[in-house]
Amino acid sequence: MLNYLEGLNEPQREGVVNTEGPCMIIAGAGSGKTRVLTMRIAHLIKAHGVDPFSIMALTFTNKAASEMRERIEKEVGQEARNLWMGTFHSIFARILRFECDKLGYPKDFTIYDTDDSKQLVKQIVKEMGLDDKIYKPNVVFNRISGAKNKLVSWKEYISNPLFKADDESARKPRLGEIYKTYVQRCFKAGAMDFDDLLFNTNVLFKEHPDVLHKYQHRFRYILVDEFQDTNVSQYLITKKLAGVHGNICVVGDDAQSIYAFRGAEIENILNFEKDFPDLRTIKLEQNYRSTQHIVDAANGIIRNNTGQLPKNVWTANPQGESIELIQAASDTEEGRLVASAIFEEKMRKQWRSQDFAVLYRTNSQSRSLEEALRRMNIKYKIVGGLSFYQRKEIKDVLAYLRFAINPQDEQSFRRIINLPKRGIGPTSVDKIIMAAGTRYDGSIWEAVCRPAEYLPARAANAVLGFKDMVEAFRYDATRKDAYEVTRRVAKDTGIIKMLYEDKTVEGLTRYENVQELINAVKEFTDNPEVEDKSLTAFLQEVSLLTGVDQDKDDDPDKVTLMTVHMAKGLEFKHVFLVGMEEDLFPSQMMLGSRKDLEEERRLFYVAVTRAQSKLTLTFALSRYRFGRLTYGERSRFLDEIGPEHMNLSSRKVHTSTTKPASELSFARISAPTKKPTTLGARMAGAKPHKPSEGFAPSDPSKLAVGQKVEHQKFGFGTVEALDMDGMNKRAKVAFDKVGSKTLLLSFAKLRIL
Ligand code: ATP
Ligand code: MG
Numbered sequence: 001m002l003n004y005l006e007g008l009n010e011p012q013r014e015g016v017v018n019t020e021g022p023c024m025i026i027a028g029a030g031s032g033k034t035r036v037l038t039m040r041i042a043h044l045i046k047a048h049g050v051d052p053f054s055i056m057a058l059t060f061t062n063k064a065a066s067e068m069r070e071r072i073e074k075e076v077g078q079e080a081r082n083l084w085m086g087t088f089h090s091i092f093a094r095i096l097r098f099e100c101d102k103l104g105y106p107k108d109f110t111i112y113d114t115d116d117s118k119q120l121v122k123q124i125v126k127e128m129g130l131d132d133k134i135y136k137p138n139v140v141f142n143r144i145s146g147a148k149n150k151l152v153s154w155k156e157y158i159s160n161p162l163f164k165a166d167d168e169s170a171r172k173p174r175l176g177e178i179y180k181t182y183v184q185r186c187f188k189a190g191a192m193d194f195d196d197l198l199f200n201t202n203v204l205f206k207e208h209p210d211v212l213h214k215y216q217h218r219f220r221y222i223l224v225d226e227f228q229d230t231n232v233s234q235y236l237i238t239k240k241l242a243g244v245h246g247n248i249c250v251v252g253d254d255a256q257s258i259y260a261f262r263g264a265e266i267e268n269i270l271n272f273e274k275d276f277p278d279l280r281t282i283k284l285e286q287n288y289r290s291t292q293h294i295v296d297a298a299n300g301i302i303r304n305n306t307g308q309l310p311k312n313v314w315t316a317n318p319q320g321e322s323i324e325l326i327q328a329a330s331d332t333e334e335g336r337l338v339a340s341a342i343f344e345e346k347m348r349k350q351w352r353s354q355d356f357a358v359l360y361r362t363n364s365q366s367r368s369l370e371e372a373l374r375r376m377n378i379k380y381k382i383v384g385g386l387s388f389y390q391r392k393e394i395k396d397v398l399a400y401l402r403f404a405i406n407p408q409d410e411q412s413f414r415r416i417i418n419l420p421k422r423g424i425g426p427t428s429v430d431k432i433i434m435a436a437g438t439r440y441d442g443s444i445w446e447a448v449c450r451p452a453e454y455l456p457a458r459a460a461n462a463v464l465g466f467k468d469m470v471e472a473f474r475y476d477a478t479r480k481d482a483y484e485v486t487r488r489v490a491k492d493t494g495i496i497k498m499l500y501e502d503k504t505v506e507g508l509t510r511y512e513n514v515q516e517l518i519n520a521v522k523e524f525t526d527n528p529e530v531e532d533k534s535l536t537a538f539l540q541e542v543s544l545l546t547g548v549d550q551d552k553d554d555d556p557d558k559v560t561l562m563t564v565h566m567a568k569g570l571e572f573k574h575v576f577l578v579g580m581e582e583d584l585f586p587s588q589m590m591l592g593s594r595k596d597l598e599e600e601r602r603l604f605y606v607a608v609t610r611a612q613s614k615l616t617l618t619f620a621l622s623r624y625r626f627g628r629l630t631y632g633e634r635s636r637f638l639d640e641i642g643p644e645h646m647n648l649s650s651r652k653v654h655t656s657t658t659k660p661a662s663e664l665s666f667a668r669i670s671a672p673t674k675k676p677t678t679l680g681a682r683m684a685g686a687k688p689h690k691p692s693e694g695f696a697p698s699d700p701s702k703l704a705v706g707q708k709v710e711h712q713k714f715g716f717g718t719v720e721a722l723d724m725d726g727m728n729k730r731a732k733v734a735f736d737k738v739g740s741k742t743l744l745l746s747f748a749k750l751r752i753l
Helices: 010-017 033-046 062-082 088-103 114-127 137-149 154-159 161-169 175-188 194-207 209-218 232-241 267-275 292-302 331-349 363-375 392-405 410-416 426-438 444-449 457-479 482-492 495-501 505-526 535-543 594-608 636-640 678-684
Strands: 023-026 055-058 084-086 110-112 191-193 221-224 248-252 280-282 323-330 356-360 380-382 559-563 572-577 611-625 628-631 646-648 708-711 715-723 730-735 739-744 750-752
Touching: 010 033, 010 280, 023 267, 033 055, 033 062, 033 221, 033 248, 055 088, 055 232, 062 084, 084 088, 088 194, 088 209, 088 232, 088 535, 110 114, 110 194, 110 410, 110 535, 114 137, 114 175, 114 191, 114 410, 137 175, 137 194, 137 232, 154 161, 154 175, 161 175, 175 191, 191 194, 194 209, 194 232, 209 232, 221 232, 232 248, 232 267, 292 323, 292 594, 292 611, 292 636, 323 331, 331 356, 331 363, 331 572, 331 611, 356 363, 363 380, 363 559, 392 410, 392 457, 392 482, 392 495, 392 505, 392 535, 410 426, 410 444, 426 444, 426 457, 444 457, 457 482, 482 495, 482 505, 482 535, 495 505, 505 535, 505 715, 505 730, 572 594, 594 636, 708 730
Parallel strands: 023 248, 023 280, 055 084, 055 221, 110 191, 221 248, 323 611, 323 646, 356 559, 356 572, 380 559, 572 611
Antiparallel strands: 611 628, 708 715, 708 750, 715 730, 730 739
């Protein structure tokens, strides 16, 4: 017997070995759906000799794909590298790269991220003379995105009276026009946004049957994980690809459908049965992930939804600890209770930081948790949020790289034409764009090559200088690998120099970030698994990283902080779900109807089912939201967990016992980042923290460059640079004994001398 089959129960094995024809597994969380999908692929290769090149597997994140690939590699060896595995976006971007000329796009088309797209929408709204308080870029972009994901083109949009009526009642009658201009501008710029990757794949398959035919024969097996969250556009692509051989296997859980707000269609599950009538459906009912307490609680929660397919999930795992409920006086206290609970559990159970996850409903909740974890010196990572590749300096360098590859890319052009400053002001930029449109058939590059024809001499000269530089990059990009080009771009544009000369702490961080980007490119070109080392290939990879994929630090032993949405498919020994309050979870913004409430409940179900051994739920009686202190009420969802599974915790904040003195490695410890609000302190009965003698957290307003200071651990030093922007005020101090250190002022205990 093939040994990977041994670790499967009967229905799982059925899902693995019946490789031919359509198959659907809709089953509860933790029942082994992803495992079945993985083993099915291994089985195809190992037992049936299927060529990995002809297998396509679609996952929620690229990270999930690479974990799957690793697991398969264990069974079948290096051949696993040839599998087509990844997110819908990354797989079909790859296919479009080969075929996009048929749709009139340049081979090196740019991929606009959401930020670029919203920027473009904003410009169009402005150019049309519309009010951007009514036509908010966010809202307009979401509307366009929604249309694309339902495969509604701008032409159909404009001619459909239903959309028109909708837009008129929303006081945005010109949305259709904006959609049209947006599409045309992207096309002229040789750019596709994320939704276009799927929309255009559909167009390609529809208008070019020969191309569809080619891929139908090429990919003989198609597999989709997290099927419940596919949208119409994604579903149609897979349906078409599987149209000839019918070897399609989809796995998912309707109870975990959490992206309806982004166009995911739970109806896809129902349609699948109609579209593939000889479907094999498999039920998995045994949960292998979680304790009985957790599985039973999760079942109880989802039973409150009327719209779910009935399932009977059970587990043979032990009963486990009951679910812990923590009530905190304030969000600050909530953060501290979570951090100290993690610290204690780590000690008591000898677990590692990576065994813990803290999940929340909205990104902004991470702040109080971060502060508390830092105080305790517990390493953490935030998944999602503002990622490395979205930082300004990184986007600037990437914009140069993108423009070098595709000199029609308007968004990149606008970013870099005067960066670093070369005397080309906004009026000149508008003139260039306008000239491109009126004189040179929409070609920005043409306009850049002939500035003398429409700009005054000085500006024209500056533009020509820019042109020469970019031309050299373009030349390099055709002959050298991504690393060589990136290094040259960072240097020749003057970006590196500009950041190097900026001696503020902020400038230093930016400089380091650009270096880090260069390292990332080097890693890419050095990777033996990467065949195509071109700049185009690198940029494509970067554009399609998802939140979970973006962790750039190698040390895996960290607590994970993320939104519940991001946690889909993952598992952790101990999960904390914080902010269990009315209006926060369920979210006030999403509660328009019963349907919305059910989606929030599914989200709650997803959160609860991430936990393997232990689940802790927390809520705070008061919290700062939108800059105001608000009073919360415990979430109605808490009442959906049977009392026999839950225990009210008696945890207290133990400020004195929580200091892991031996682990002190940095100045970031001891002093609280912010005093508990008087209210919070009163309600919690907590004492304000007493700083140790002589060393108070420095009052940032008293610091100045050149100031002599004393630090409790590092001794005497002189302030070299200050960064007083934003929340994390920092100082770079040259210490006499230990050299330069950058200190977060909210933590550092500095004495001003
Ligand atoms: P989700 O709905 O959250 O995506 P899932 O159904 O995809 O969950 P998996 O992630 O595949 O579930 O499996 C959950 C856990 O159970 C994993 O740790 C997996 O290794 C384990 N598992 C699955 N099947 C078995 C089995 N037959 N024997 C032992 N462990 C199993
Ligand atoms: Mg899964």
